[in-house]
Amino acid sequence: MRRPEAVPGILTADDILATARSITAQQELSGAIPWFAPTGGVPGHVDAWNHVEAAMALSVVGLRDESRRAYEWLRAGQREDGSWPAKWVLGEVTEPGGESNHAAYVAVGVWHELLLTGDQEFAARMWPTVRRAIEFTLGLQTARGEILWIRHPDGSAADHALLTGCSSIHQSLRCAVALAERLGEPQPDWELAADQLGHVVAAHPEAFADKSRFSMDWYYPVLGGPLRGPAAYRRIEEHWETFVADGLGCRCVSDQPWVTGAESCELVLALDAMGDTARARELFATIQHLRHEDGSYWTGWQFANQRHFPGDRSTYTAAAVILAADALADASPAARIFKEVGGRPLGPSEPADPVACGCESLAEALS
Secondary structure, three states, X not given: OOXXXXXXXXXXXXXXXXXXXXXXXXXXXXXXXXXXXXXOOEOOEEOHHHHHHHHHHHHHOOOHHHHHHHHHHHHHHOOOOOOOOOEEEOOEEEEOOEEHHHHHOHHHHHHHHHHHHOOHHHHHHHHHHHHHHHHHHHOOEOOOOOEEXXXXXXXXXXXXXXXXXXXXXXXXXXXXXXXXXXXXXXXXXXXXXXXXXXXXXXXXXXXXXXXXXXXXXXXXXXHOOOOOHHHHHHHHHHHHHHHEEOXXXXXXXXXXXXXXXXXXXXXXXXXXXXXXXXXXXXXXXXXXHHEOOOOOEEOEEEOOOOEEOOOOEOHHHHHHHHHHHHHHHOOOOOOOOOOEEOOEEOOOOOOOOOOOOOHHHHHHHHO
């Protein structure tokens, strides 16, 4: 087993391993990793995005058997069109639509696993899964460049795109391109799609449904890579006081007195990726009030009512803690996956087709 590195003054290596064990304790026999194990008769659901994030966290601490079971479950459950159902509960599909960011995130997981283990055979086994997932995702890309959020069971696509989802897909496409090159099957069209998507995320807010009350829409353009440098700092500073509750963490939504561990740790990753490591460490230390004695993490804290809300200790929160710890410690071969992919820094891109997003015509009008 690979031993995780401590985050000095915040978490020890044993603390991080205990958090990983809290994930495996909730993993189903099939290999699926639900949001949380049945509690009080209420089972947590499984979705492909959070399942991959949990598998990544298990790999960081060297729990390879459990992580590989998770990837095998995902590989076996992929549908012919390249997608996965939006939700399962106890092995039964409850929401059959296929979400674009869910499908794409398998590329991040496989690239992360390859970085950690160097296991080319595993990557080759998962490559057809990644290829189909990316093709499904790009089948939802508009001419302008944003990617619609879901394909419904009847085959129709959603009529809007989500900023958080598209920011995540940007990182997924970069990982998919790197994986394709590593396996000798380069996909230049994927790279062009990523360029266009990254540009639209950074420069075209009109392309996305208004979900600005959610903190994820605030920091995900930084976390997923389209924003870096001064633009990233401006975005974070603009809404810091809206979303960050001093001494508690990052809110899930701007209009509720509720901080959440997962959003807080993703914000840690975003801050670290843009170079604001001191503030990332401070926020990571702050969120430790959600830690349970067994190493798991409460999903959130409702600070007006002074109680944990919604009352579960979720695997995706534990996973976000582990990935944030790995990034802050710069400990594993995959610790920089939110900063660079395939030796190339994540960051802004020029549009592959400036006519499609209207930038070329705007430039001409201003010239």
